[in-house]
Amino acid sequence: MSHSTENPFKTYFDQTLDRCGFDEDLKAGILFFLGESCISANTNQLMNMFTEEQKIHQEFHRLITLYAVSTNDYNPYEELDTTPIKQLIYTYNQIYVNEIRQKGFNFDQVIKADLKTDLLEDFVQEFNGKEYKLITSHQLNTSFFRRIGAYLNQFELSHQDIYLAGVNYYQKNQKADFEGTNLLNLNIIDSFSPLYMTLFHYPLLFTYYPNNLNANHLFSSILQFLYLHTNTDIAKHIHAFHQHVFYEANPRRVRTGWEFETKERGVLISQTLHNALNIRQSPLFKTRPDFLNSDKYLMNELKDQSISLDAFKTLMTKTIEEYYETNIDEVVNGKLNHAEFLQLLAIIFYETAANSMIIKEWTK
Numbered sequence: 454m455s456h457s458t459e460n461p462f463k464t465y466f467d468q469t470l471d472r473c474g475f476d477e478d479l480k481a482g483i484l485f486f487l488g489e490s491c492i493s494a495n496t497n498q499l500m501n502m503f504t505e506e507q508k509i510h511q512e513f514h515r516l517i518t519l520y521a522v523s524t525n526d527y528n529p530y531e532e533l534d535t536t537p538i539k540q541l542i543y544t545y546n547q548i549y550v551n552e553i554r555q556k557g558f559n560f561d562q563v564i565k566a567d568l569k570t571d572l573l574e575d576f577v578q579e580f581n582g583k584e585y586k587l588i589t590s591h592q593l594n595t596s597f598f599r600r601i602g603a604y605l606n607q608f609e610l611s612h613q614d615i616y617l618a619g620v621n622y623y624q625k626n627q628k629a630d631f632e633g634t635n636l637l638n639l640n641i642i643d644s645f646s647p648l649y650m651t652l653f654h655y656p657l658l659f660t661y662y663p664n665n666l667n668a669n670h671l672f673s674s675i676l677q678f679l680y681l682h683t684n685t686d687i688a689k690h691i692h693a694f695h696q697h698v699f700y701e702a703n704p705r706r707v708r709t710g711w712e713f714e715t716k717e718r719g720v721l722i723s724q725t726l727h728n729a730l731n732i733r734q735s736p737l738f739k740t741r742p743d744f745l746n747s748d749k750y751l752m753n754e755l756k757d758q759s760i761s762l763d764a765f766k767t768l769m770t771k772t773i774e775e776y777y778e779t780n781i782d783e784v785v786n787g788k789l790n791h792a793e794f795l796q797l798l799a800i801i802f803y804e805t806a807a808n809s810m811i812i813k814e815w816t817k
Contacts, residue, residue: 462519462659473792481605481615482598488619491517493638516656521613537604544573545597546637548580549644564633587682588777591646647678648796668705676799690740691806698728719785725798729805744810751776756811769805
C-alpha cells in the first residue's frame with residue numbers, strides 16, 4: 454500500500470533518523486513506539502496547554518496523525534501477530550523497574566490479563582546485574598527498539614504502516630486496560646536516554662515550538678535532556694556557557710567550526726573537551742559557589758583540589774569511559790552511530806565543564 458501524500462513532519466523525522474545513522478531495525482522500532490506512545494508521552498503537556506476537552510482531543514489527533522494518516526482500505530495492524538511486541542513491552546518494564554532500579558514492583562497487581570505475558574528470558578539476561586545509570590538505560594532503549602524493529606521488518610511494511618501499527622496497538626490495548634497501558638508506556642519513556650528523549654519530543658516541538666526545534670542542533674537538544682539525568686541545579690550555568698560556545702546570537706545558528714556531520718570524530722572530541730574547560734575563563738566562573746554546593750559529580754574527590762590540566766584530562770577521559778562504558782578510541786573508529794556520538798559529545802561537554810568548575814586551581 455503506497456501513501457501518496459508526503460508530509461512535512463514525516464520528511465523531517467525521516468531525515469533525522471537517517472542523519473542519526475540508525476539501522477533499519479532501530480528506525481522501525483522507534484517509529485512503532487513513537488505511534489504507540491504518542492498519547493501517553495504528551496498527555497500532561499497537552500492538558501497543561503489546553504483546557505477545553507474538545508480542543509485537547511483535536512490536538513491529540515493532530516499529533517497522532519503528524520507522521521502518517523490511516524486509510525480505511527488497509528490496516529497493517531490486523532495482519533500482525535502482536536504477541537511478541539506485547540512480550541517485549543511487558544519484559545522491558547520488568548527489566549527497568551525491577552532489575553535495574555530494583556523497585557520490587559508487582560505489575561501483575563495493577564495491569565489486566567490482556568497486557569500480561571511470560572518474560573522474554575534472553576532480554577532479561579541481557580541486563581542481568583546491570584546498574585541504574587544513563588548508559589544502561591540507553592542500551593536497554595536500543596535493544597528494545599531493535600527487537601521490535603527486527604520483528605516488524607519481517608513483514609516488509611512501509612515506515613508509515615509501522616507507525617500506524619503502533620497507533621493501532623495503543624488504541625486496542627488502552628480499550629482493554631487504559632491505566633495499565635499508560636503505566637507500561639510511561640515507564641519506558643521515563644527510562645529514555647537523552648538521545649531518545651530528544652527524538653520522542655519532536656512531534657510536540659515540531660507542532661508547538663518549531664522555532665526552538667529549528668534553532669537547536671541535535672547535539673544541543675541531547676545536551677538539554679542530559680541535564681535532566683544529571684545535576685539540574687548547575688545545569689543553567691552550563692547551558693548558558695554552551696549557548697555562548699556553540700551558537701552565534703543573530704541570526705541564531707551554530708558557530709562555524711562545529712561541523713558535527715563532517716569533521717573527524719577525534720577532532721570534535723578534543724574540541725569539545727577543550728572548549729568545556731574554558732568555562733573557568735568565562736564570566737560563568739563567578740557561579741563556582743553554586744557548583745561547590747553540590748555533590749553530584751563523577752569526580753567528587755577532586756572538589757577544591759589542585760591538579761594539573763593534563764592529569765585532569767586523563768582522569769576525565771578514564772572516568773567517562775568507565776561510567777559510560779565507552780572506549781574513546783573505538784568511538785573515533787566508528788563504534789557508535791552518529792546520534793550516539795553526539796550524545797557522547799554532550800556527555801564530554803557537560804562532565805568536563807561541571808567537574809572542572811570544582812577544581813581549586815590548575816598546577817604546573
